[in-house]
Amino acid sequence: MPKKKTFEQAMSRLDDITALLENGELPLDESIRLYEEAFKLMAFCRKELDNAEQKIRTITESGSGALQYQDFE
Numbered sequence: 001m002p003k004k005k006t007f008e009q010a011m012s013r014l015d016d017i018t019a020l021l022e023n024g025e026l027p028l029d030e031s032i033r034l035y036e037e038a039f040k041l042m043a044f045c046r047k048e049l050d051n052a053e054q055k056i057r058t059i060t061e062s063g064s065g066a067l068q069y070q071d072f073e
Helices: 007-023 028-055
Strands: 057-061 067-071
Touching: 007 028
Parallel strands: none
Antiparallel strands: 057 067
C-alpha cells in the first residue's frame, strides 16, 4: 500500500514542477503531463488546507476562568 503523501510533499513537488515548466525546455506532451499533475496536487493541497481550517479552534477564557473552545471562522 503506498504511503499517503503529506501536504509538505505535495508542495515540494509543486515547486519542482513549477521550476521544470518555467525552464521552457520540455516537450509539449511532458509539459501537459506535468501541468495535469500540478493541478491534482493543487486540489489535494486545497483540500488539506480546508480540512486543517475546520480543525482549528480558538481557545478563549470565560469569566469564570474556564477554557472555552470555538470553531475557527
